Amino acid sequence: MVKTIICSVGTSAAKKLGVKPNELLNWVNEKNSMEDAVECLFSTFRNLVSEDQNLKSSLSAEIHSLVRIGITNEDQIVLLSSNTNDGYCCALAVKKYLEYYWKGIGVLVKKIPGLQVYDAETFRKTGVVEFVKFILKQVESYDASNIILNPTGGYKALVPYTVLLGMLKGIKCDYIFEQSTTLLELPPLPLEFKRGQFEAYKPLFEEIDRESSISLEKWQNSVDYLERKWFDPLVEISSEGVTLSALGFLFWEEIRKPSALVPFLSRNAIADCFDNLALLDNCDPFRFLSRVAGSKLAFSQAEHLNMGNGLRWLKPGNTTDRYLVSIEDWRLLVWRAIREDQEGSKYSNKIKIDDPEADRRSYSPFIRMEFVN
Incomplete structure (x- = not known):
């Protein structure tokens, strides 16, 4: 299966260069061009094949983790570099290495504005926000189920943001921990937050997103004093006004246009899955529902x-199982799970829900799927 791996990139590609980390930027800037710097840097590890000892001691953290992930020349690699010439040079050198040893692999290098170590405020207010925004765009462009986040390289301060993003979007995170040679995997975890508390101020966050900021006076007049502490991690407050922090932007994106649904099964669907579909070979209704809920x-x-009243029948493929579902905000409601070989080809006329709101009582309760299987 083709994978898209999104990596933060540091400067460990320069470890064989013989230049101290705090002198790397000057080394790059002294070259005639960025192309010359990249070629010179790449030459220091071009001939190092991706074997165990080289991975651990000679090649960069990004290459090490990508090899452990098991990349192929059919995959897409996205390298996110700092907004500095030394970080950008290292990312381009890693790109050349990947393209040299994995012919045909797709590699994109993106310089993230504000991502640097010289100004902590710029890093927090711009760098991390732009980092999160770019990853969210990539998630929209590719199937989330095929994306892997790899925060091994680059700034350690980005790791918690990357992991949280993976939890919210249902994306796996893989990374190499410190000097270990073992790939650690963080599977996509079911994470929920107090949507109601966030949505109560949705118009205010819409204005911040639209206008980039609002005045401190408006913020204080709009948000109850007792709730401001809850919102502290989500906003940046300065003399210029109130803007969204990286966490605030991530949570706002989740509220504004949630990309993943959470499956809830009716008592009828639960019985269908366990008493009927479970009898079929190679049929895993819970895996199928997780997949369709996590990817548009x-x-x-x-x-x-499409039954025209918010209800749809889903079909996994060339199989006999069928699922009657509807979407309610961020929930995927599963009303029935049947077999066409039992109900016949006209099952949609036989098993109908004419008025979901009126008929819901007879199908309730809808149980969140992870509490079912």
Whole structure:
């Protein structure tokens, strides 16, 4: 399966250069061009094949972790570098190495504005925010189920943001811990937050997002004093006004346009899965529902019949299992799970819900899927 791996990139590609880390920027700037600096840096590790000892002691942290992930020449690699010439040079050198040993692999290098170590305020207010924004754009462009976040290289301060983003978007994080040679995997975890508390101030956050900031006076007049502490991690407050922090932007994106749904099964669907679909070979209804809930593309590909009242029948593929579902905010409600070989090809006329709101009582309760299986 083709993977898209998004990596933060540091300067460990320069470890064989013989230049001290605090002198690397001057070394790059003294070259005739960025191309010359990249070629010179790449030459220090071009001939180092990706074997165990080289991975641990000679090659960069990004190459080490990508090899452990198991990349192929069909994968897409996105390298996120700092906004400094030394970090950008290292990212481009890593790109050349990947393209040299994995012919045909797709590699994109993106310089992130504000990502540097010289100004902590710029790093926090601009660098981390732009880092999160760019990853979110990548998640929208690719199937989230095929994305891996790799925060091994680059600034350690980005790791918690990357992990949290993976939790919110249902994306796996893989990284090499310190001097270890073992790839650590953080699977996509079910994470929820107090949406109601955030949505109560949705118009205010819409204005901040639209205008980039609001006045401190407006913020204080709009947000209850007792709730401001809850919002502290989500905003940046300065004499210029109130803006969204990196965490605030991430949470706002999740509220504004959630990309993942959470499956909830009716008592009828639970019985269908355990008493009927479980009898089929190679049928895993819970895995299928997780996949379509986590990806808009997977959901659209599985949509088989639109019943016109918010209800849809989903079809996994060339199989007999069918699922009657609807979407309610961030929930994927699963009403029934049936077998076409039992119900017949006209099952959608036989098993109908004419008024979901009126019929809901007879299907309740809807149980969150991880509490079912």
